[in-house]
Amino acid sequence: MDVAIAPARRPSFVESRLPVLLLGVLFLVLGLYVVVAADGYGRTWDEGLQNWYGEAVLNWYLSAERDIGFIRDSHPADFMP
Numbered sequence: 001m002d003v004a005i006a007p008a009r010r011p012s013f014v015e016s017r018l019p020v021l022l023l024g025v026l027f028l029v030l031g032l033y034v035v036v037a038a039d040g041y042g043r044t045w046d047e048g049l050q051n052w053y054g055e056a057v058l059n060w061y062l063s064a065e066r067d068i069g070f071i072r073d074s075h076p077a078d079f080m081p
Contacts, residue, residue: 056070 053070053074056067056073059067060070
């Protein structure tokens with residue numbers, strides 16, 4: 001029983017290289033978008049208050065509960081959970 005084996009077919013450009021090329025283009029476009037859109041993100045209106053409160057609480061922990069500035073200096077209207 002002689003069975004002829006067909007030679008392996010070489011994949012075409014569309015089957016082998018095009019998907020990798022398109023993926024590279026997609027990553028490039030997404031990378032450019034991240035770089036361009038990064039300026040659109042910044043501090044929000046409440047970050048200053050949140051940063052101050054966080055630093056004051058950290059100082060309280062680092063001072064072994066002696067620095068109570070976050071309680072003394074904060075106003076109830078400024079409290080943000």
